[in-house]
Amino acid sequence: MPVDSADVVIIGGGVSGLSSAYFLAKAGKDVVVVEKGTVGSEASGRSGGMISERVGESPLVPLAVESLNIWAGLDDELGYPTEFTHHGRLQVAVTEEQMDEVFSERDAAFAHGINVDQLDPSEMRDMIPGLSEKALVGVFFPNGGHANPQRTVQAFAWALQDMKGRLYQNTAVTGMKVADGRVSSVETSAGTIEAETVVAAAGPQTALLAEMVDVHVPAAPARVEMLATAPLEPLFKIALVGNGLYGRQAARGNLLFGGGPHEWADVGLTTDPDKPNTPLIRNIARRLAELLPGAADVPVIRSWAGVVEQCPDYLPIIDFLDSPSNYVVVTASAHGFGLAPATGKAASDLVLHGESSIDISGLGLRRFDNVGTGWRDERGWIPAPEQPAAH
Amino acid sequence: MESKPLVVVGAGVAGTAAAIEAAKAGVQTTLIDENPIGMSMIGLDVPQFFGQRIMGTLRNKAVMLGRVAAANDALADAEEAGVDVQLGTYVWGAFRNTETSRVLDGPQLGLADDEQSWVINYDRLIVAAGSRDLGMSFAGWNMAGVMGANGAYSLMSRYQALTSQRMVVMGSGNLALNTARMAQDRGVEVAAVVDVSPSVRGGEALVTGLQAKGAKFYTSHTVKEAVGRADDIEAVVLVEIDDDAEPVAGSEKTIDADTVCLAIGLAPNVELLDLLDCRLAFKSELGGYVPCRDDRMRTSVDDVFVAGDAAGFHDEMILNPEIARNQGRLAGIAAAQSLGAIDNAEALARRSDILRSAAVTAPPAEVHTGWKKWLRSLVNAGGLDIFACLCEEVTRAELIGLQPPRYLEWESERMSSRSLQTLMKDGPVNPDQVKRLTRAGMGHCQGRRCREQVSLILAEEAGADIAEVPLTSYRPPVRPLPLKVMWPHEEPEQVRRDWVKWFTP
Ligand SMILES: Cc1cc2nc3c(=O)[nH]c(=O)nc-3n(C[C@H](O)[C@H](O)[C@H](O)COP(=O)(O)OP(=O)(O)OC[C@H]3O[C@@H](n4cnc5c(N)ncnc54)[C@H](O)[C@@H]3O)c2cc1C
Numbered sequence: 054m055p056v057d058s059a060d061v062v063i064i065g066g067g068v069s070g071l072s073s074a075y076f077l078a079k080a081g082k083d084v085v086v087v088e089k090g091t092v093g094s095e096a097s098g099r100s101g102g103m104i105s106e107r108v109g110e111s112p113l114v115p116l117a118v119e120s121l122n123i124w125a126g127l128d129d130e131l132g133y134p135t136e137f138t139h140h141g142r143l144q145v146a147v148t149e150e151q152m153d154e155v156f157s158e159r160d161a162a163f164a165h166g167i168n169v170d171q172l173d174p175s176e177m178r179d180m181i182p183g184l185s186e187k188a189l190v191g192v193f194f195p196n197g198g199h200a201n202p203q204r205t206v207q208a209f210a211w212a213l214q215d216m217k218g219r220l221y222q223n224t225a226v227t228g229m230k231v232a233d234g235r236v237s238s239v240e241t242s243a244g245t246i247e248a249e250t251v252v253a254a255a256g257p258q259t260a261l262l263a264e265m266v267d268v269h270v271p272a273a274p275a276r277v278e279m280l281a282t283a284p285l286e287p288l289f290k291i292a293l294v295g296n297g298l299y300g301r302q303a304a305r306g307n308l309l310f311g312g313g314p315h316e317w318a319d320v321g322l323t324t325d326p327d328k329p330n331t332p333l334i335r336n337i338a339r340r341l342a343e344l345l346p347g348a349a350d351v352p353v354i355r356s357w358a359g360v361v362e363q364c365p366d367y368l369p370i371i372d373f374l375d376s377p378s379n380y381v382v383v384t385a386s387a388h389g390f391g392l393a394p395a396t397g398k399a400a401s402d403l404v405l406h407g408e409s410s411i412d413i414s415g416l417g418l419r420r421f422d423n424v425g426t427g428w429r430d431e432r433g434w435i436p437a438p439e440q441p442a443a444h
Numbered sequence: 445m446e447s448k449p450l451v452v453v454g455a456g457v458a459g460t461a462a463a464i465e466a467a468k469a470g471v472q473t474t475l476i477d478e479n480p481i482g483m484s485m486i487g488l489d490v491p492q493f494f495g496q497r498i499m500g501t502l503r504n505k506a507v508m509l510g511r512v513a514a515a516n517d518a519l520a521d522a523e524e525a526g527v528d529v530q531l532g533t534y535v536w537g538a539f540r541n542t543e544t545s546r547v548l549d550g551p552q553l554g555l556a557d558d559e560q561s562w563v564i565n566y567d568r569l570i571v572a573a574g575s576r577d578l579g580m581s582f583a584g585w586n587m588a589g590v591m592g593a594n595g596a597y598s599l600m601s602r603y604q605a606l607t608s609q610r611m612v613v614m615g616s617g618n619l620a621l622n623t624a625r626m627a628q629d630r631g632v633e634v635a636a637v638v639d640v641s642p643s644v645r646g647g648e649a650l651v652t653g654l655q656a657k658g659a660k661f662y663t664s665h666t667v668k669e670a671v672g673r674a675d676d677i678e679a680v681v682l683v684e685i686d687d688d689a690e691p692v693a694g695s696e697k698t699i700d701a702d703t704v705c706l707a708i709g710l711a712p713n714v715e716l717l718d719l720l721d722c723r724l725a726f727k728s729e730l731g732g733y734v735p736c737r738d739d740r741m742r743t744s745v746d747d748v749f750v751a752g753d754a755a756g757f758h759d760e761m762i763l764n765p766e767i768a769r770n771q772g773r774l775a776g777i778a779a780a781q782s783l784g785a786i787d788n789a790e791a792l793a794r795r796s797d798i799l800r801s802a803a804v805t806a807p808p809a810e811v812h813t814g815w816k817k818w819l820r821s822l823v824n825a826g827g828l829d830i831f832a833c834l835c836e837e838v839t840r841a842e843l844i845g846l847q848p849p850r851y852l853e854w855e856s857e858r859m860s861s862r863s864l865q866t867l868m869k870d871g872p873v874n875p876d877q878v879k880r881l882t883r884a885g886m887g888h889c890q891g892r893r894c895r896e897q898v899s900l901i902l903a904e905e906a907g908a909d910i911a912e913v914p915l916t917s918y919r920p921p922v923r924p925l926p927l928k929v930m931w932p933h934e935e936p937e938q939v940r941r942d943w944v945k946w947f948t949p
């Protein structure tokens with residue numbers, strides 16, 4: 054006996070799944086979200102919260118720009134605060150090499166018809182008190198910002214419930230029943246849930262779920278780290294990228310910054326991957342103090358890590374598959390937070406109309422038709438060998 | 445990296461004994477303790493609840509170093525035994541490889557002083573990190589002069605720097621009575637010892653001594669508020685409570701005091717153990733979440749041992765430091781044995797010495813019923829508009845209402861319809877989730893002053909047993925370290941070269 058049934062069953066209560074669920078519920082669909090932990094307990098609640106136009110990745114620009122449009126009205130739409138701030142994004146170079154990066158972002162923006170402003174050191178220091186004297190040049194993107202990931206995830210979840218969507222937390226999807234080329238039901242730790250359509254937005258586990266229905270989704274999990282300082286007086290509201298870091302000052306005043314090497318990993322289907330920090334957080338601290346010497350005295354009070362997934366071309370997949378014919382794949386490729394409102398809109402469009410109102414033509418799964426199952430080994434996107442015990 | 449054979453964290457009774465035992469067994473042992481800690485740390489109420497009743501002398505590191513050494517005779521014995529004693533050193537992180545993290549060349553500790561940080565490898569670790577003060581809030585607990593028993597003990601015995609004149613002590617177990625006695629011995633007037641219990645919980649002898657020096661006992665009482673001027677306590681208002689922990693109208697008593705010492709209970713310092721993924725279990729009789737360990741003090745992680753308050757605290761340990769000392773010695777022997785420094789027979793002989801002489805103590809009693817009663821009485825007497833979390837200024841009402849922080853100035857009908865109660869319809873209570881939404885526990889003291897209290901409130905709201913509330917997670921750094929201290933002063937060129945911004949190809 055099924056425990057529930059719905060028009061759409063969404064696997065994964067991260068920001069992508071919840072956003073999809075919200076837009077579907079808003080359109081009148083009966084929606085269930087199945088989440089193995091609590092909402093946002095994986096990448097979505099651990100995100101840096103940066104939101105940008107992603108000018109460096111052409112296929113993403115329409116999605117990213119539409120996302121910013123939705124973000125602008127999201128708090129009112131959902132009825133809960135996300136802490137979205139829309140004061141722009143500054144990319145700073147503090148070394149000669151970083152200048153190339155900054156200029157290439159600037160040129161990419163122009164190529165997409167997006168206006169940006171090139172700032173000199175004194176203009177940048179006005180914008181960001183405490184910024185390094187070494188800051189050489191910056192590019193300011195007026196249309197950028199940030200939000201609080203945990204509040205955002207919860208806001209989507211609550212708004213979904215307000216639309217009568219159902220949320221199963223602490224419930225893992227363990228299997229899927231396929232009949233006549235369609236997924237007829239989803240097996241969960243709480244029982245069987247029947248589905249007209251399935252949206253798999255399970256982060257790093259999206260690939261494992263796809264395997265169950267004989268679909269190859271090339272997405273490799275990786276662990277990344279961030280840190281937070283104690284609150285400071287308000288310094289800047291923009292999203293800041295520079296010196297190999299990305300981050301923001303939260304509404305409360307804490308500096309939240311991440312960056313640095315990631316570690317490729319494997320994950321289990323139903324278990325929570327462990328997410329330790331490593332001494333890398335010291336190097337992040339150093340880069341942050343280099344970037345903002347004015348904040349060098351502020352204590353770091355916590356750090357955390359999250360596991361994201363990455364496709365071979367570093368771009369998300371949002372696609373309604375041919376087979377199984379009622380299955381939507383959503384995987385964010387590690388940009389998912391800022392994109393989430395539009396990702397959810399696009400995914401819901403796919404379910405409702407078979408096509409997306411936002412241009413996601415570059416994000417189909419078919420682009421990986423030639424990527425074989427051995428791709429991670431070929432790329433070296435695999436976990437490091439286990440270290441021999443020290444004793 | 446070169447690896448230290450044995451590192452002991454915490455040079456209290458337990459850690460010092462562990463280090464001496466291991467060194468005597470021929471193990472090259474490093475004993476690390478954060479004291480004397482920096483003034484800025486004390487200002488953040490880390491690692492203890494110090495309450496800003498500290499003499500200026502603390503600013504002089506050399507003086508403090510001398511006092512810390514003098515406060516613990518066994519430290520000299522440790523050095524004598526060849527232990528490498530490193531004082532003034534914070535252990536802010538503990539790292540080991542896991543399924544998703546494989547880059548370390550062995551388990552590591554992050555260390556720091558007030559100037560810089562560094563990382564060391566270890567083969568065996570003994571965590572003897574002591575315990576932390578249990579915070580309970582009342583109106584005015586954000587003023588200077590509110591401190592915890594451990595903080596008071598540290599200021600009195602370790603630093604000889606407590607500036608209190610008149611103290612009200614909350615709690616009447618041996619922890620509270622001993623704190624009061626120490627305060628009296630140092631010339632502090634103990635104006636009142638207060639407990640919600642109908643009778644004094646600690647030993648008779650201590651009570652008589654305290655009364656002889658003028659301490660008054662108020663059982664079946666709670667603290668209604670602390671009042672003062674310019675954020676400094678001047679008086680404490682007590683109120684009698686009935687069987688339901690409700691205040692008795694008209695029973696208020698105002699007591700002049702410049703200090704309130706929270707001595708209701710202590711919580712084991714399991715932060716490093718949690719970072720290392722040592723299995724923890726809730727044991728009320730030991731103060732909450734404590735490491736699972738065998739009777740030789742080994743945790744679920746093979747190379748990590750525990751001893752003393754960090755392994756679990758109960759009130760008897762205040763009267764009898766032998767308990768912590770013996771645990772330390774057992775841990776030292778076990779670590780030495782596992783390193784192969786002594787053989788099985790030798791280890792057995794050394795353990796037997798300890799077991800033969802150790803007093804058999806009665807099994808400790810659970811503590812959370814008493815803690816709950818305290819909390820209930822404080823809520824009944826003070827209401828819900830009292831800060832549960834001091835750093836982030838989150839009131840009990842805001843916590844229970846699951847409201848976003850005031851600085852967001854967010855109001856909506858939908859938000860007001862949400863609360864802990866509605867959240868708990870979605871699944872079992874999850875303190876990490878609540879923390880992120882309300883910010884209670886997210887501040888600079890790293891949740892030290894509010895953890896237990898917040899969990900108790902969550903349990904109360906959920907109608908759940910406190911044991912069902914999961915541990916709120918710990919994250920490094922477990923001491924608040926300035927960016928310029930935490931950063932590596934020398935960063936290998938390779939790290940800079942290989943730095944990846946965000947998966948950039
Ligand atoms: C430290 C860090 C910083 C980041 N910074 C940014 C940033 O600044 N800007 C930005 O745009 N992005 C950022 N990201 C990336 C972004 O957070 C993610 O891309 C995004 O959150 C992905 O959301 P998602 O919903 O697709 O996946 P997830 O958040 O991973 O959600 C998937 C959910 O599915 C659940 N699940 C998995 N398997 C099962 C199963 N079998 N049954 C039931 N449920 C299951 C998981 O528990 C999880 O909650 C960052 C990520 C991290 C970790």
Ligand SMILES: Cc1cc2nc3c(=O)[nH]c(=O)nc-3n(C[C@H](O)[C@H](O)[C@H](O)COP(=O)(O)OP(=O)(O)OC[C@H]3O[C@@H](n4cnc5c(N)ncnc54)[C@H](O)[C@@H]3O)c2cc1C
Binds near residue numbers: 455477533622761762
């Ligand atoms: C009110 C009161 C009265 C007491 N009276 C007595 C007494 O009369 N006689 C007596 O012998 N003992 C007394 N004690 C101490 C107590 O009884 C024992 O010391 C305790 O039970 C066990 O000690 P321990 O070694 O486990 O912890 P502690 O003595 O607390 O030692 C732990 C040490 O580890 C350090 N530490 C913890 N974490 C870190 C870290 N991350 N990095 C670096 N350092 C760290 C702490 O700062 C501390 O110095 C009293 C304590 C209190 C609170």
